Amino acid sequence: MKNSTLHTFALCALLATGPLAIAGEGHGDHDHATSTIGIAGDAAKATRTVNIDMNDTMRFTPANVQASQGETIRFVVKNSGKVKHELVLGTKAALKEHYEMMMKFPEMEHASPNMITLAPGQSGEVVWQFTRSGQVDFACLQPGHYDAGMKGAVKVMVKKMPVHESKKMDEATHH
Template sequence: MKNLLLTTAMAFAMITPVYAAGTHEGGHGHEKAEAGHGHAEMAAGMPGKADDVSRTIDVTMRETDDGTMIFEPASFDFEQGETIRFNVTNMGEIEHEFVIDDVAGNAKHKEMMAAMDMEHDDPNSVRLDEGKSGEVIWTFSNAGTFEFACLIPGHYESGMHGPITVSETQASAETVLAQADVEYTKGTIKKVDAEGGKVTINHGPLVNLDMPAMTMVFRADEAMLAKMSEGQEIEFVAEPVKGKLTVTQLK
């Protein structure tokens, strides 16, 4: 059985010649470091912290009698913001790996691995010999459809991949809808008082506040004021904050 599986996988792998060997460390735009630190966020999310894990899922990797290679479960559904611990066990007879990425990212790295015999060493993956176990802790910070896969040459083609669906949380959806309903007002900045935390704007009607066009002084936080300069044409949203008219959004 093991020889049959190796022969099948090698048949796929030989489509592209092997040029070199190495460890694929940081190949997904990450630097290997403590989980949750020092990693750029990927489309599929980012490394999670053990303290933030909301649930743990057991994943097995194995081969079937007909030579197919599979993950169990075959798909996942999460909510945006969830941090998941994947307990991964290789119950097969040959080496396998578990990699999280989007479909395009997996396709790119599958091609790289077909051209070069290398091993992933990234926080979004774990590679295991037969009978071994490991884990991946991952935060799904973005909504969308992603993929988990084994990118060892020939394994993906033998069935080792599945979808990850991350649904937008209700709070995120409500925020998007609220932002879509906001009506921006056009104006010209007359004066910026960074020290006083104020900005003077000659503006059109403030529809959300039922106020006519005029020149007014608004409050603004430091980050907002840093984007402003005298004479600048802007579109903004002003709202009462602690009894003071405050610029809350700017574009």
């Protein structure tokens, strides 16, 4: 196989599995992969909107966001820079792996509910439900941007059970 044919084949294989690889760790198990960072959210169920600006200083503003486990957030993302930027939600490992692929194939086009790519001056949104506590990272994976520090994180806090539910569980376990 010629080298260019091999690269085209590899790129097609990546694009066929790309959203799962980014949404999770690329294990192939859709439920496990998406549960690593959450699931695509329903805009009608978004509990709040977080505005995020991307600019040519290679920063997100804000770069740190807090969420509650189970919360659905509408991220309204604006590219106020003069070059293309993107916001991709994922684990650090998945983002780094995808970034390395973007360095090899900088014109690669992709779309998934956990990401948005915007030309200069454009705005768009990502609606995401954070199903597990912990940290969900985000980054711009355009060549050079990740290395320049264009990264951020969503800290997902454990959902606290209402007091009356907690009492019911205590009573059930003591009888």
